Amino acid sequence: MAKALFQLETLTCPSCIKKIETTLTKTAGIESAKVIFNSSKVKTEFNEVLVNASQIEEKIKKLGYEVLTSKIS
Numbered sequence: 001m002a003k004a005l006f007q008l009e010t011l012t013c014p015s016c017i018k019k020i021e022t023t024l025t026k027t028a029g030i031e032s033a034k035v036i037f038n039s040s041k042v043k044t045e046f047n048e049v050l051v052n053a054s055q056i057e058e059k060i061k062k063l064g065y066e067v068l069t070s071k072i073s
Contacts, residue, residue, distance in 0.1 A: 001031065003073045004053040006042040009066040011035070016065070023063060027051060 011017070017035040020042060024033035029050025034043045044056055053072045060067055 001045055002048045002053070004044050004046070004056060005071045005073075006044070006057060006060060006067050007069040008040045008042060008060065009068060011037055011040045011065075019063060020060065020065070023059060024056065027056070027059060030056065 014037065017037055020035050021033050024030050024042070024044060029047040030044060031047065032043075032045045035041070036043065042060065046053075046056065053070060057067050057070055
């Protein structure tokens with residue numbers, strides 16, 4: 001299981017959290033997605049066989065959020 005942390009542009013509303021978390025957790029291979037609202041970060045845990053960090057970043061971008069940085073561990 002891999003982990004990635006994505007730094008987003010500033011999130012402005014609580015509905016952003018639900019939108020991101022719901023979309024990511026419904027994606028095959030993503031085990032968990034947690035948005036940290038006050039720091040505008042998204043923590044994910046995923047199966048690298050099914051999905052990679054670049055694909056997760058693309059999903060976030062398609063929702064309308066800018067990904068500033070990402071860190072994979």
